[in-house]
Amino acid sequence: MKQDWDPDELIVAWTxxxxxxxxxxxxxxxxxLGFALLxxxxxxxxxxxxxxxQFPRRRWSS
Incomplete structure (x- = not known):
């Protein structure tokens, strides 16, 4: 699973x-929540x- 996502990619894939x-x-x-993630x-x-x-983590940028 991809770990580094652009914000737009996250929205499209995980909404x-x-x-x-x-x-x-x-x-x-x-x-x-668990069912939605799976x-x-x-x-x-x-x-x-x-x-x-394996789930992508939010990485905060400065």
Missing amino acids: LVEDDWRLLGNKTGATR LKYFEIAGEFPSYGE
Whole structure:
């Protein structure tokens, strides 16, 4: 999984769209967030992550 993303790339790849929201409809709390992350990760990488460090991290620039 790519680790260095431009802000525009992050928005396009990780924003939930209408169909994503339908899938999240019956989830709540941490389950909802976890499901959303796994869903978008799978869409991008074509596989599920093995560990949390595979998700891109926000790097603050000065």
